[in-house]
Amino acid sequence: MSVEKLEKTTEASAGSGKKTPKNPAGLEGVVALESSISSIIGTQLTYRGYTIDDLASNAQYEEVVYLLWFGKLPNRAELDDFRAKLSKSFEIPRQVIDLIKSAPKDVHPMDVIRTAVSLLAFYDPDTKDMSREANIRKATRLTAQITTIVGAIGRVREGEEPVTPRPELDISSNFVYMLSGKEPDEVSVKAINVALVLHADHELNASTFSARGTVSTLADMHSGVVSAIGTLKGPLHGGANEAVMRMLLKIGTMDKIDEFIEQALANKEKIMGFGHRVYKEGDPRAKFLRGMSQEMGKLKGDTRWYDMSVRIEKMMAEEKKLLPNVDFFSASMYYSLGIPIELFTPVFTVSRISGWLAHILEQLSDNRLIRPRAEYVGPLDQRYVPIDQRP
């Protein structure tokens, strides 16, 4: 691509009306590709044209996965067929269970998930088959298997044996069952279903971009997912939900909030769970999670973490004009549900894998290698100097 064409490309902006600098840091505002999976328009997030509010209020997670991959909501027969295929795929190879059991105790669950998905590729009969049919079979298996992987990691960290998935249960129920080892209760299943729907896809976020870049080289689907897991882990992306809960626990009580936040802002520290690269007027998923956090707190008879979150939300709006993102209220919601903190980002992974897979399928349907340019700003005209003549 010529420099002239590169300049044109980098000038494309996300339609904010703001002129994008030629090489914006962090690719802010750069439109890197076209996609028909999800869109962010103002404060509206849609999956295939359906608003997130509509889907989170009405849809089962499996319907949303189908929608993301196939572009339409399934009818009854299509959903039954899709669920039957998912339910046959929950089991994971013994070698993956062994890996989960033998992982060092101080390794973060996201690292175990990343390695476990990499290991799944050894045993998937379709790993090397890149046809669309094989890719859909692998996507179906990965979506079910990741639920079992995270459930098993949760059990092993509690010193318990992993629970065998139950094929008759849907993804949310199976997940709650495999984490707790108990009959899944309706409240937890409903909350997990909504959380999975809300986190499933989000346009060209950092981990999705990683997944698309990896498979654009025609590397296999598992490699694309492994890249994405590594990217999601960071505290500026999916890792923020854990950081939020650790902050709430560190603050401890309502009366300590003001001093803590003022001090952190004075030290130019970031308050996790606030701000967003794209949403400047608010994240549409946050209001759902805010309500769920309150509801869950009330049900458990302890709204402390919700109440504290609301106070922090108010301070951040007043002092920094920053609003909560998807990770802020999901932290107190998961905590009230009894999910261990180090599994918050893994829960995000159980959901976002469906979005990564939708993007991988879309990328491969009309693939062109993703290979942008960098503007070189280092020195030129250097000459090799033998080592003993160098200063």
Ligand SMILES: CC(C)(COP(=O)(O)OP(=O)(O)OC[C@H]1O[C@@H](n2cnc3c(N)ncnc32)[C@H](O)[C@@H]1OP(=O)(O)O)[C@@H](O)C(=O)NCCC(=O)NCCS
């Ligand atoms: C999401 C995030 C990475 C977006 O980053 P970005 O678009 O590169 O925005 P920047 O980090 O450049 O922030 C712009 C300004 O807002 C401030 N800011 C952004 N998020 C902030 C936060 N959470 N707490 C305090 N200040 C924040 C920055 O310090 C910066 O201020 P400055 O212009 O005075 O230097 C950023 O808001 C952040 O780090 N948030 C916390 C992590 C998080 O919750 N991530 C999950 C995202 S869904």
